[in-house]
Amino acid sequence: MVEIDWRVRRVGQSIFTAWAVTTLSFVLVRLLPGNPMGAMVRKLEQQGVDPVRARQIVELRLSIDPSKPIPVAYVDYMSNMLQGNLGVSIYYGDPVAQIIANALPWTLFVLSWSLFITFFVGVVFGALMAYWEGGKLDVGLTSWAILMGSVPFYVLAFLLLIALSYRLGWFPTGGKQPTGVPPGFNWPYIKGIVHHATLPVMSMLVASGVASLGMRGNSIRILGSDYLRVARLRGLSDMTISTQYVARNAVLPMYTTLMISIGEMFGGSIVLEKVFQYRGLGYYFFSAFSQRDYPLMMGGFVVITVAVVLALLFADLTYSLIDPRAGGQNSESY
Template sequence: MDWRVERLTQGLLTVFLVITLSFVIIRFMPGNPMDYILAQMSGDATGATSGEGGASGSDMEQQYELVQAYLSMNPSDPLHVAYFDYMSNTLRGDLGQSIYYSRPVSDILGRAMPWTLFVLSWGLAIGFVLGIITGSLIAYWEGSKLDVGLTAYSVIMGSIPYYVLALLLIVYMAYRWQIFPTNGRVPEGVTAGLNWPFIKGIIYHASLPIASTVVFSGIASLSMRGNAIRVLGEDYLRVARLRGLSDGVIATQYVARNAILPLYTGLMISIGSLFGGSVILETIFRYRGMGYYLVQAANARDYPLMMGGFMLLTICVVIALFITDLTYGLIDPRAGDENREAF
């Protein structure tokens, strides 16, 4: 069997198992949407207000009817019947209706997904590039004061959890010094489109969430340092110098390329932790991406939205790992040969 088909099969099986386990776990969670709605009606619940996209006021009656319809349909059905119905609807692209937001789950997640990808992709790219540059400088100037300073920076950044840095940034940069906004994705009153005020507002609101992910640069720089020092001692570099190749060619074609290879796998694997981290990160900054809506769904016991969020996060991670398998052989042909031999 071709290794690509094998990897694709493994990915599909992973998605299937995650959906199944999520369905069973959520099914047996204590509480139900009705408890949350009744608490909201009595003013006891805390959560999203109408300004955050949640149903309130005149929408409460429609929300109440949705909860009644859900409770009358699903919990009374046997587990296997409800599971079969859900999987059948999912294969048709129907993720159900959000109980809390009174909107289709696919519409909510489809609108939130680009914002999460925007923050994570820029945060990952900046952290990866910064880690490579820092690690290269540390390796080249090994033993110098620059090595000591940048190594200390890398160790500190690699040891700080991203959510701790996020809390520090929002406390000082947003609340105390009021340099950046405390919540939202775009400024209010700005017309959406390809215009500078809208683009500037997106960057402005996403700056702190993106900066929080820079902690991954510490791990990347330490890995790059170790890889570069190891490569610098290889015999083929001595041969390259004997051939009269310039330092620039040796640094880019030999040292950098071979030192970055292990980091590429770590980069793609870290996408999974970043997607999982978006749940906490977007909640801290009240940045309405997938992670934010997943937390709101958990608080409100919005089971369709929870299931859709778990499934979409799993699919994103599986796709990232599958792309890693497909592209790693292009970067390092030896890996492609090993994959073909293994399968």
Template sequence: MSNWLLKRIGQSILTVVVVFHLTFVLVRLMPSDPVQAMFTQMMAENPDNPEQARQLVELYVSINPQDPLYIQYIDYMAALLQGDLGYSMAENASVNQVLAEAVPWTIFYMSVAMAITFVTSICIGAIMAYYEGTKFDTAMTVVAVIESSTPYYVVALLLLFVFSYQLGWFPTSARYPGGADIGLNAEFVLGAFYHAALPIFSMVVTGAAASLEMRGNSISVLGSDHIRVARLRGLPPMRIALRYVMRNALLPLYTGLLLLVGFMIGGSIVLEEIFNYRGMGWYMFEGVNNRDYPLMVGGFMVICFTVVIMMFIADLTYSKIDPRAKTSGDNMEVYGSSAGVPLRTQLKRYIQRLTSSNEPRADGGTTPHALFGDDDAASVSRKDVMYRKFDRSVYAPAKIVLSDWRGLVGTVLTMSFIFMGVFGPQFTHSPTATFDSWVSPLDGNLAHPLGTSNTGIDILSLVVNGTTPVLIMVATGAIVTVSLGVAVGTAAGFRGGALDRALMTICDIVVSIPGLPLIIVIAAIIEPRHPALIGIVLSVAAWGGLGRAIRSEVLKVRSQEYVEASRAMGVGTFAIVLKDILPNIWPYVLINLANHGRNIIFSSVALYYLGFLPRSTQNWGVLLDQAESSNALYSIGQVHYILAPMLVIILFSMGLILIAQALDRISNPRIRARHAKSVDDDEPR
């Protein structure tokens, strides 16, 4: 254990070091080089004294702008090791002072939101699992699906509209009452909770959807053999629930919530800008917006430290929560190569098994082998092969999905948006055509069912024409993210050893870099305009966490008896992964495909809303920003302008999530056999 602990500490240190280097390089590659821009500004203020301008820049960022890049890097890292993060021009104060004053406020409301989310998700999810199929389970599932389909910034805008602008119950800015004395007194503490109430509630409402994951984990554990044995032994139900069910079902949720810390803190850049809450996210927004280089890098580093520490805690407590997940270095043996067979030979054997009717055995003989049932492969016509492939790969899964109300509703919603994005622009007004301004949907004007904007543009045409770019971003980003995550996580979890440590270090680096600010920096460097390229950019910081999660699932599957039996028979790595590993983690992959599709929607809309992505196309994020800029958030008569993009975001996300939940049943061979037309005699029904 001590050897593993030293390696894990070294990996964490390496992650931090690499993150610092990447952050420095990425920010320095931004257009309008911030250091050079600062030097130009100082020269404008001191045109006759370039030496003084150089000294001022060096004072602010610990970098001489006239030195080569590698000298600037060395000087900056030397200052960083001394704890000097530079001087913020935008705030006219040291970065250390700005962040030291801002970070506690972000940690304050985020920690409260995380604690409430964690407790409510565990309790509600466990209760839903125990009362599976009841009205309570159905009602809470619907609520959780709606919550998970709603971005936190949409909830924030709605809360701001209702409770601040309309009812006036909560403030629209500040962190504590202006006249309160700062300290541990009732007025200050209660005032801080009062001002942070809406940001906290925004995170809790959307974060409580994790109860669905807890429900699924609990249902899976309740069907395990050791739970049935515990009941037969007469153990008390409370002991079974707490010690055996909750402890085993908690692991994926616990790890996911710890990794969610980085996402939540990175997402504070949007939340704090909406509420004008001067935490770390607000200052990061100002730093990125003003190209304040020291403030940006300082914010990146604080988030990186936080995420690395939380992941380290997750690894340390992994085996304490679930003994099956062994984190000791002695148990991380290398899988897939124990037979001493090179990967090239394993791949060759796998191809031979697919194309040959006889499979070689270890004793030199052969075993009849067929792809489908007991029939001789040679006697199966190409037509029968294609029919069975279509039946099992397309017909049966489609029938399973459509037989579930969640799959039916999700398919209708998703196909509606696909149809709207492909054909809708042909049946709506031009997004540049103008009519009467501020026509309300309540007026019953069928020509403008969603009303018009402040400039008289039909809102329905804006929504429809903004759908196509969103579809392209979602498809590209989700596929790239899941493909990378599954490939890395499967390789690391199955092979183990040095490959596992190397790949998980890369995942830690990807996860540790603040996602939203990193995407902003990359977008500023390459200025992506095509929706497909934007989808790829949005996936850059998203696959690391999925890779770690897939690794966790593979670690459980690879210790099963059938995997050990395949290895003992000399089955190659590729065959084991394709036939034994991937089919058993398929539901988890499908759920993550929908979740990351939803995340692409959330991230793209947020970045367009903040103005960090080039507005080369009309989409829902641009529409949301235009609605707020036209003061639609302040009046009931104009709020329909901002509600329209919110509604389509929620409905599209809901469709993806419902489809993923219905697809979860495909992995069950009995359900698949009941819906397929071509079933072998020995296949379970």
């Protein structure tokens, strides 16, 4: 019964966070200094649009009626949000929900591969660094991890773009899919998609340095365990012990860190996709800021935050399944 109450509480906290973010997006256009909604109405009026028609256009684009009292407008806005009506983009002229639905899969494609490779490299390298602590391998990989963790992802993105795209011509300089190839489940199209996504994925691998250092610290704490002594007595190789025994137990604390990194990568994708002209969610979110496209800005803000909240909720609810020792502790600590 306690476990059920803990899970319900975590779901309730996630719902509250999503509601708070959606409310903040309403405040952004209705109550913040500068009144973006009023500025949109005035801009349309300056273009010769009738004041009544200007308010109707703003209501269509923002899903907020500027003529209604704030409580009524807020209820209407939340109702539209729950129905998937995020307004109409000012710059692109398309529904925000449609733009996000078309762009989100491309961002998830890059993020999923980045997370998988980052996590895999971090686990393997961190286990090797800890098992040969103080040795040449540890010194070399630790230096690499510190360097990778210190380089901003956008700096690496520019370096890769200049070196591998403009200088060597190995990768395209922008875009998300090949030109002149019909979209579909065929090898030329799939190959082109992977080719365009390679540099954005490589740019996000700077996070593997931090993951390696975290894995190294977790692994060092368990190196003195009895089961490792038994494994050595059985004659198992150092590589088997470090990657299977050490890594398997040290990786558990990194599970939540992996989910938290989803939020960091979503934030990083905003600049990264602009650098590579990769038209995912981050690209349109950056354009929304540049063009003062408030409906698209609000929609992207809500979607990114909800995605991060769901990732953290998933981590909370499934961690006890991965590590049964954490189930009782979590339920008692909350």
